[in-house]
Amino acid sequence: MPTTASAASAFADVTTSESALRRFLHGLPGVDAVGLEARAASLGTRSIKTTAKAYAIDLAISMIDLTTLEGADTPGKVRALAAKAVHPDPTDRTTPTTAAVCVYPDMVATAKAALAGSGVKVASVATAFPAGRAALPVKLADTRDAIAAGADEIDMVIDRGAFLAGRYLEVFEQISAVKAECGDRARLKVIFETGELSTYDNIRRASWLGMMAGADFIKTSTGKVAVNATPANTLLMLEAVRDFRAQTGVQIGVKPAGGIRNTKDAVKFLVLVNETVGEDWLDNHWFRFGASSLLNDLLMQRQKLATGRYSGPDYVTVD
């Protein structure tokens, strides 16, 4: 499989100038909003039962970036979350671990220590999350700090202001700069804040922009605005990574984040993955859920499948 560097070179001519980049992004096929949402809704009617449900629940747990991104985060809170990530269900040690714990850069060291030896990754938001309103050197320093503290993954936000003002090259260069900062030390997730980009055409353009600039993952949202991950915007991003791989041979991950709170929703997203990009993406190296409360619902459903009874919120841990 070609490396990301060759993907970037495949688009070298596209990213030489503002106008070339604009022409490329505006030349991508349009998105019919009604049709996109109808397709996402129709995949949402798949009936996932018994063995398929058990598979989907465990897969979903293993794909969670268990997240706390609050001003009130403390080392205690982060350690509790890390413990939960490693043993989501203390009564059933066969439960898979989550993929990662996602925290602010200043909490990376705490998370790293708490997760040592568990295989659970530490993801850190960076680049002046969630608004992204800071100068590039500040964003790069933010990224550097997180990596220095041990972050395995960086969740950066794009400059939506620049994107909406049509300064695509500026967004491209910022992503490239953060990617360079990550090097091969951390995988880079690029957050578009789809709720602020607002149109599906914009989301498709942002997806290609991010992938061409070196994103390892494209991610819907910060979880801090009114509209976060939806089946439709995630379906659109899955189509983008599918087309990108077809064109370049490079596989990119997708991470819907925010608003996915229960098992039923998570399973619907996995159906989208299964029927849009297929089993190559049914792995936490390529698909993640940015979520916190989702995990407990998955655990309750997992217990229900195992025992035939619903337990209740007091039978999963609240952290």
Added chain:
Amino acid sequence: MASVFEYAPAPESRSVVDIAPSYGLFIDGEFVEAADGKVFKTVSPATEEVLSEVARAGAEDVDRAVKAARKAFEKWSALPGSERAKYLFRIARIIQERSRELAVLETLDNGKPIKETRDADLPLVAAHFFYYAGWADKLDHAGYGANPRPLGVAGQVIPWNFPLLMLAWKIAPALATGNTVVLKPAETTPLSALFFADICRQAGLPRGVVNILPGYGDAGAALVEHPDVNKVAFTGSTAVGKSIARSVAGTDKKLTLELGGKGANIVFDDAPIDQAVEGIVTGIFFNQGQVCCAGSRLLVQESIQDELLDSLKRRLSTLRLGDPLDKNTDIGAINSAEQLSRITTLVEKGEAEGAERWSPACELPSAGYWFAPTLFTNVTQAHTIARDEIFGPVLSVLTFRTPDEAVAKANNSQYGLSAGIWTEKGSRILAVANKLRAGVVWANTFNKFDPTSPFGGYKESGFGREGGRHGLEAYLDV
């Protein structure tokens, strides 16, 4: 296709519907045997299992039913529109309440996936009755002057592809305008019409207003030829439609025909590709392509042909064919052995004439009537599969270079029922739609139905409109 994420079977329960071992004809509010005692069997096309034995109407039964409808007409047509509306609203609500039962029944008798009967057929059936219930007391405002009068007895013959929906399209406007009806469902799908008869009784509909005569073509012919029928409505093949037109010629019967089609789905180079692919799939594989307005001809701009076909083939590989009662099934069974052999014959002709056939890897069940989703490339206007209605899951792909050529090719058909346009350019949608000679033109969607929208054809696709305000005219003496 084996996958790490294999969906476990998710069958809808059969126990929600109770199919009796035998059914009679529904005449004058009663279920009765055929005068000559004849019966026929109806089978599940997915398994060939016999579902029930149904009385087979003959000419004598047609006469009895028409007499019952004539007798009921006087009182029914004299009811205030608001009273007729009450019955129709009641029927609509009962259909909603029994929709799960009716969906399972329709899937069993027709072979189409439960996903479609549950999410398309049944909601549309109820919506159609609700819509025309609303018209019953507002006919003065339909554009036909004050107090427009009904015609009398309507003889209606419907096809097997959307049994209950076609019944709704026929019966709802007829009753709303004050006519009484004798309806003959198709011989392969009589059951939902018989359940509808039960719903009429449940709704307290006066005797004789609706009569249901399961039977074959002879019963249909007897019905449309009956001298006391004032209105004939037929949905089905163009060949039968022509013979009905001949038999009705010279009488004062009012006639509407909704016949075949060879819909063109036109994809321009600036189309939203992923959604266009979905629309192509919906256009030709919805109901296994057994849809008169199916988008059976894909006209794709030559410059994007390869890209579009790659996407389409990839998408077809994800279609799930199998048990129609499974909630995850996308493609169900072909309705009958007869239809399957028609499809097979035409597909063989396509190959013989040099078109290139492709189907995704797809295992067909051993029992029942099945046909894999199929597409043909290298098709030209001269190929039989580009001209004849196949009425199956078979798509013919043709190319064009310019919008004018697209319009010319789309219109170059004996039919003119439906067409689709895919482009992100609004002005092109308007310009092309105005030039297409098709009764329904969809823009950036396909096979979208709504009771408020008139539906019908140009040329050999028939005449008259069903649905919407226009649909009232067929049942009014105007």
